Amino acid sequence: MPVESTAEIAEILEYETIAVVGCSSTPGKAAHDVPKYLLDHGYDVIPVNPYADEIFGREVYDSLADVEAAIDVVCIFRPSEEVSGIVDAALERDDVAVIWTQQGIRDDEAAARAESEDRDVVQDRCMKVQHRRLVA
Structure with missing residues (x-):
């Protein structure tokens, strides 16, 4: 169960440490503002976006496989139909403990695969909203 x-x-x-797949360089987009909020609240945010070189003054990686640092959480800002491939990439890493899809994004089959590999899954929830509600 998620x-x-x-x-x-x-x-x-x-x-x-949160790798944000689909992190955006465009202020005003949720895929920019949510990771910026997380960064401002002390998280180590690793942007993943094959179309950007730098976001928040940080190096941007083309894929999860390119990230050399350990990742705790993979936060997904991509359409639901892309979640499966991202989950597969996350499952190839031993360090990812959690897969989190942002509000409006879900893939129950991919979530079940991740859970069968002992990863926690949060679906269809905004990480910023949950942080504000429970931590800030």
Whole structure:
């Protein structure tokens, strides 16, 4: 079952390193403003976007496979139909503990695959909203 309880979400928000797949360089877009908020609140945000070189003054990676640093959470800002491939890429890494799809994004089959690999999954929730509600 995907993570839904307040206690489990609060525990996930204690992780530090978040790779944001689909991170945007355009202020005003959720895929920019949410990771910026997370960065401003102490998270180590790793932008993943094959069409950008730098976001928030940080190096941007083309894919999860290109990220050399350890990743705790993969936060997905891509359409639901792209989630499956991103989850597969996350599952190829041993360090990813959580896969989080932002509000309006979900793929139940991919979530089940991730859970079968002992990864926590949060679907269709905004990380910024949950952080404000439970931490800030």
